[in-house]
Amino acid sequence: MTGKPIPVANPDTAVFWDACNEKRFLIQSCKSCGENQFYPRAICKNCQSNDLEWQEVSGRGTVKTFTVVRHAPSPAFKADLPYVLALINLDEGVSTMMNVIECDVEDVHIGMDIELTFELRGEQYIPQAKPISKG
Numbered sequence: 001m002t003g004k005p006i007p008v009a010n011p012d013t014a015v016f017w018d019a020c021n022e023k024r025f026l027i028q029s030c031k032s033c034g035e036n037q038f039y040p041r042a043i044c045k046n047c048q049s050n051d052l053e054w055q056e057v058s059g060r061g062t063v064k065t066f067t068v069v070r071h072a073p074s075p076a077f078k079a080d081l082p083y084v085l086a087l088i089n090l091d092e093g094v095s096t097m098m099n100v101i102e103c104d105v106e107d108v109h110i111g112m113d114i115e116l117t118f119e120l121r122g123e124q125y126i127p128q129a130k131p132i133s134k135g
């Protein structure tokens, strides 16, 4: 038990969180207008169609911007300090907030290439970003 918050799935996000537990990251693609979207929603944010399908992402992206967290928002995060909270652009054209882990905070930079990884909290895998492994 980490004490860190664990997401609670709702009808719009249950498919996403279940896929995370298989270490797959899904976004929604609109069959009416072709737009991709994340986070999961009941309808397309572009054209309001409900004709959405799930699509697994490549797992690659870049750091759009980030901050180094040096004061824990709650005691559960104290052991991680300092850590990076970043806005990640995935290659499929959607963005989301994640921690950049498995590297020194001083190595994180805007434009840095990342790949997705998953961190277990309780019984839920949480998507996170890490530097692309070499070789």
Ligand SMILES: [Zn+2]
Residues within 6 Å of the ligand: 030, 031, 032, 033, 034, 035, 044, 045, 046, 047, 048, 049
């Ligand atoms: Zn649409």
